[in-house]
Amino acid sequence: MRVLLVDDNPNDRELIKRQLRKAIEGVEITEVARRDEFKAALQRGDFDIVLTDYLLHWSDGLAVLQAVKLQYPHTPVIMVTDSGSEEIAARGMREGLSDYILKGHMARLPEAMKEAIERERLNREYTRAVDELRQSHEALQEAMKQLQETQQQVIQQQRLRALGEMASGIAHDFNNALTPILGLTELLLDNPEVTADPQVKRYLEMIHTAAQDAAQTVSRLREFYRSRGRTELRQPLDVNTIVEEAVQLTALRWREQAEAKGIFIQVHTELQPVPLVSANGSELREVLQNLIFNAVDALPRGGDITLRTFTVDEPSPGWVVIEVQDNGVGMDEETRIRCFEPFFSTKGDHGSGLGLAVVYGIVQRHEGKIEVDSKIGKGTSFRIFLPAAAAEPRVLAEKESPVPLRCLRILLVEDKPLVREVLREHLLRQGHTVDTASDGQQGLEKFLASRYDLVITDLAMPVMSGEQLAMEIKKIAPNKPIILLTGFGDPRLAQNAYSELVDHVLIKPVTLFALRQAIAKVTAE
Ligand SMILES: Nc1ncnc2c1ncn2[C@@H]1O[C@H](COP(=O)(O)OP(=O)(O)OP(=O)(O)O)[C@@H](O)[C@H]1O
Ligand SMILES: [Mg+2]
CATH class of the missing domain: 3.30.565.10 (Histidine kinase-like ATPase, C-terminal domain)
Structure with missing residues (x-):
């Protein structure tokens, strides 16, 4: 134990020293009688406890206490005096004094010192434990907050995914419903007998605009749910x-x-x-x-x-x-x-x-x-x-160059009668010859029985799907152009999914213009 003993009375110091050496093994005592010695000791700080008299000719015990506590708040200070009073003792205790001992009761001193040091140690441990507790509490709260945020995000993402799937279904059905509405109004608007009545013409135009608006909504909806294609144009x-x-x-x-x-x-x-x-x-x-x-x-x-x-x-x-x-x-x-x-x-x-x-x-x-x-x-x-771009090769947009249309022999395979009728009508008007089939099986039979320049087939059909039909046809005639129609969403995605198999993918609702362009493209050579 290293003791700093502040007292300007050499006799008292001797008394205290003797007492301590008797009771505390290995005690080291630094004596301070003057102000400059006190200052130097404070600077060194090489003590575990301070004993001070109250009356010093250059200061008093309370000032010593303050000076020590200012620099070493955890070092215990005990006042050992005859010149104090109860009032001073009380004030000292309020200001952090560990004990107050009268020189007449010196026997108590060693025990009081040990207790003071032990109390101080417990105090420090307690403060540290509280600090640690506060810190882990804060960390816990932070973790809770993050967890809640993540949970919120997960819930939101799940909700958006579910909505995306629902939107996909709606878009599919609406596309199928809009194809005949758009197609038939276009056909009627193309017919001078029908449009002779200006009111009928106006109504038809209104229907057409409304259907186009609906198709526009569906296509925006598609933007939301469609997933990324492998070679999207980036x-x-x-x-x-x-x-x-x-x-x-x-x-x-x-x-x-x-x-x-x-x-x-x-x-x-x-x-x-x-x-x-x-x-x-x-x-x-x-x-x-x-x-x-x-x-x-x-x-x-x-x-x-x-x-x-x-x-x-x-x-x-x-x-x-x-x-x-x-x-x-x-x-x-x-x-x-x-x-x-x-x-x-x-x-x-x-x-x-x-x-x-x-x-x-x-x-x-x-x-x-x-x-x-x-x-x-x-x-x-x-x-x-x-994310910043990796140095990946560019994927550029393919060029679309419509060429004048030849008159073609076309096999049209579509299970929905209304859609089939509208498409057939469009194709006939463009000068083509058209055979129709209502499912893949029937389509394949017709294809085998006759010669066609082009096959246009729906994707989802009973008995045999458009995908299977296309596969069968490509087995027999690998170069035969095939256009695949689908009510399911994303054109780029669909184009990617079926690009090995077919020559072009058209997304419903199919407009006259898109149909012309697709035919021009696949029959270009
Ligand atoms: N910058 C913003 N400030 C305040 N509210 C916003 C802001 N951006 C979006 N919102 C809120 O989010 C809602 C959804 O926005 P969103 O763009 O999807 O639809 P909208 O703007 O209502 O319609 P739309 O964009 O289809 O015409 C808005 O109706 C609005 O309440
Ligand atoms: Mg908006």
């Missing part, structure tokens, strides 16, 4: 260029239309140099357009929209972030959680609720992620994270 792109383009493309909305309503909106860009990302340019522009449109809608009294690009090291180094921030109306908690759901909108008739669903789908397909922060009355910011 190239290394500079997102800063895309941001600038999106700002230009949307200027009509945020500048002209807003100003016409007396709303003043400023768009700022803060674009840092970022690595290229592997992306589909038009999809990325659509993402930004949707976000900008939403920001404009959130600024009914005007305000600022800021687009930023920068890089981050989370979730992994070199990710590119595009941020779209507005200081508009903001979202409440429920809206923020649900905003990516298809058809979720707070805009009544003014919004379809598909904008962010499309954004979400596109970002997912780019292996990115999207975050949203929002505060009611303060504004909203969406952040899109995209």
